Amino acid sequence: MANLLFYSSLTVIWLMLLYHMFLMQGGYMHYLRYRRPIQEWEKKKQKLPKVSVLIPAHNEEVVIERTIKSMLKLEYPTELLEIIVINDNSKDRTGEIADSYASRYPQLKVVHLIPPNIGGGKSGALNHGFKHATGEVIVVYDADNTPERKAVYYLVLAMLNDPKAGAIVGKFRVVNAAQTLLTRFINIETICFQWMAQAGRFNWFGVATIPGTNFAIRRSIIEELGGWDEKALAEDTELTIRVYNMGYHIRFFPAAITWEQEPETWKVWWKQRTRWARGNQYVVMKFMAKLFTLKRKSIVFDLIYFFFTYFLFFFGVIISDALFVVNLFVDLQLNVGMVSIILWILAYFLYITEVMIALGIEKTELNGKNFLIVSLMYFTYSQFWILLVLYALYLELKRVLLKQETKWYKTERYQQGRKQDNLTS
Template identity: 65%
Template sequence: MADFFVYFSWFLIWTMLVYHMFLMQGGYLHSMRYRKEEKELQKMKLPFPRVSILIPAHNEEVVIGNTLEAMSNLTYPAECLEVIVINDNSNDQTGEIAERYAQKYAFIKVINTKPPNGGKGKSGALNNGFHVSTGEIICVYDADNCPEPDAIYWLALGLINDPKAGAIVGKFRVVNATKNLLTRLINVETLTFQWLAQAGRWFWFKMATIPGTNFAIRSSILEELGGWDEKALSEDTELSFRVYNLGYHIRFFPSAVTWEQEPETLKVWWRQRTRWARGNIYVVIKFILSFHKLKRKNIGIDLFYFLYTYLLFFGGVMISHVIFIINLFVDLKLTIGFVSYILLVLGFLLFVTEALLALSVEKGQLTKRNFLTVLFMYFSYSQMWLFLVVYASFLEIKRVLLKQEVQWYKTKRFKQTVVPKDKSA
């Protein structure tokens, strides 16, 4: 019986590993051709559409100044641009800092929200901002983001020249990547996710997930969808599925780059990632239960991917770990011990290869230090996700059973690091 569970767990694990290898191949191919797409798009001489940038901000005094400074440096025509800071029930200097920029730049304006309409979390703030926006295209940036000057240009250009795209997703880089070991690990995770999951899925399936920042979506689509789901902790993932269901694709276009701050302490990381995991579990359950009502059944590709990640792959890893631990104390008479060790080593090598391939795409990232970070990541950071998913699942089950209200956690900010001069390739 123990042999069966070992085989079963390794089947679940290796199905995901092989799929990720497939995605990484697509991501690498996309990295080699998107510059050509840039040149083709620049040949199109369409008028600039009006763009509204929404920046939800709750107690963001540490970072909001740098973000608005980056907005003031955008190359997009100011007459076609409005930046809306949603000062969402802040009790610090966020509003005052934002107002100073609004007085200096005509295209920046601030709306202040208070309960009961304000202070409910990011989705509510975005809906409040959307209601007063005037742009044909809506872009979203978190309050810790510093987009590169041409980011909005690329997002808008990509969207208006692709009528089948409901939304277009840019690339984000970690501004504090070298702060400590945790931010180095997050940096590797971020780059791998974008070139494996985002670029790979776009290359093969014309799919990508809307992130929480640095994306553009048609205002008409948001109007049709009724804005953001205020019950969703992962409002970006939830919105992605609804955009798919309207028949649009979501395009990954790495020419649009933003620099964002990541957690610098384990406590902040844990709380942020718990929110993400809980949000994704909510999305998976929501759309599985309503799958029969969905118009576009190809959504199942992405839905199954999330389901596999949070249930099947996770279950396979847990089964494998439990059997390994039990076998240390009780002889389970496993007959495939040697094969398991081979698969374990091959899985580790595949993980390392995928991460290094993603790093190789970015200028200055394939370094000796990052190589050692990847090796360490497999045995530490990646394993932490197991405990996190268990914890997030427990909280989400508890919330549903006890009919608790969704509690939004805003990621703590740290003193902003200057954007590196060595920008992404």
């Protein structure tokens, strides 16, 4: 029995590694050609629609001013740009700072949420902000984001030229990547997500996931769907499934770039990523029950992938590791032969190869320091993810069984220096 479990888990691990190598190939192909249509699109000189940028903000005093400044620098016609900061019951100077800019810039407005219009987390804030939006296209940014000047323009340009796209997703980069070893890990993880999960899936299957920031969506879609799901901790993934089920696709267009902060301490990382994992587990459990009634078969495939990732893959890793350790103290008659050891070693090198290819797309990231970090990442950061997913699953199952209310964790922000401010100047 132990041998069956061990080799089954090893098979699951290898299937995931090979699938991600397949995605990486697709991501690289998408990188080579995603900019080709831009010049042709711009020649059409299409009429630009009015855009409403929604920025949910709860206690964002540390970052909100820099974010607002970057929004005011966006290269999009001022008369067609509406920037809405949703001050979600902040206890610091977030609302005061936003109001000071709104008094000077007519394209900026502030929506102040106070009890009882609070408690829905980011989804609730977005739903309230949407009520005040007048744009044909809705763009969402987190309060720590500094989009590059043409980010919104590129999101809209892609939407105008892809009528079947319900949403356009841009690329995000880590603004504080060099701060700590943890942020270096996250920077590498983020780049892999962009070029494997987003670009790779879009290239092969026409599928991408709406992230929490730097995306544009048609107003009509939000109206038809009735807004964001306030029970979802991963409101972006949940929205993705519903957009696909309406018959639209989601386009990954990395010409639209934003820079965002990431956790600089493990405590903050643990809380944020637990919310993400619980959110994705909620989405899987919500839609797996409707798996065969969903209209779009591509998203059925993606749901199975999420199930595979957050359930089967992590349990496969846990089982293989546990059996190997237990076998050191108790004879489980586990036949870990030379072939298994070779497969383990090859899996490690395949992991490094996949990640380094992704880093190679971002020209400044392919270097010796990142190679050493990736080599370490497999034994540290990746293993912490396993524990985190288990913990998140425990919390989510407890919430369902005890019928607890969903609680939103707000990620801690950090003061950044001039180097980060200059990225959008």
